[in-house]
Amino acid sequence: MDERTLIDRLKLGPVIPVIGPKSVESCLEAVDALVAGGAVAIEITLRSEISPKALEACRKAHPDIVLGAGSVMDVERYDQAEALGADFTIAPGRCQEVEGHAKGRSLVHVPGIITPSEILQARRDGFHLLKFYPSEAAGGTSVLKDLGSIFPDVMMMPSGGITFDKLPGYAALPTVLSVGGSWMYAKNGTYRSAADMSEQMKLSLDAMLQK
Ligand code: 3PG
Secondary structure (H helix, E strand, O other), X not given: OOHHHHHHHHHHOOEEEEEOOOOXXXXXXXXXXXXXXXXXXXXXXXXXXXXXXXXXXXXXXXXXXXXXXEOXXXXXXXXXXXXXXXXXXXXXXXXXHHHHHHOOOOOEEEOEEOXXXXXXXXXXXXXXXXXXXXXXXXXXXXXXXXXXXXXXXXXXXXXXXXXXXXXXXXXXXXXXXXXXXXXXXXXOOEEOOHHHHHHHHHXXXXXXXXX
């Protein structure tokens, strides 16, 4: 998927559940419920042994969703994500090896940043779509508002510590493309019921789309 298509799809569904799978089955059940609630995009973090299997199972079950591979910090993970059918890769920070590897390839890579200097460098390196992580710990919407006025040409995908009540603040910022996190499928580290996941997903999309 190219960057333009990714941006267009995320504009329609600007809430990305970020899942670190506990098992392939529970991940798939969660993704089923989230998609039923309207999720356009799902991110699966490649931080455990079972994550690639979960990513592959989700791709097979939902060929049409935008599927991201998270925590992609080396070229092996990038290649793995591409082979398993991911649509984009995303990292918590700058990983020059991965970024160089991704240039000209079909799978968009989204580098992570937090400071103005990092944004300047990322722009210089040709990246205008960036992950702002860890968003809430780094100041959330008040920092993003300031960064947005200096860098209006950069689109942000904040995640980290975001909760439902914060969504109107993110929705109001023109440089925020999407928000990611776990609030819509888990509460205090425990998965919600499938019906609750669908409901929270729907409410979150409504909040971001200001319905
Ligand atoms: C991420 O990688 O973006 C985080 O895992 C988000 O999860 P959280 O909403 O639980 O902070």
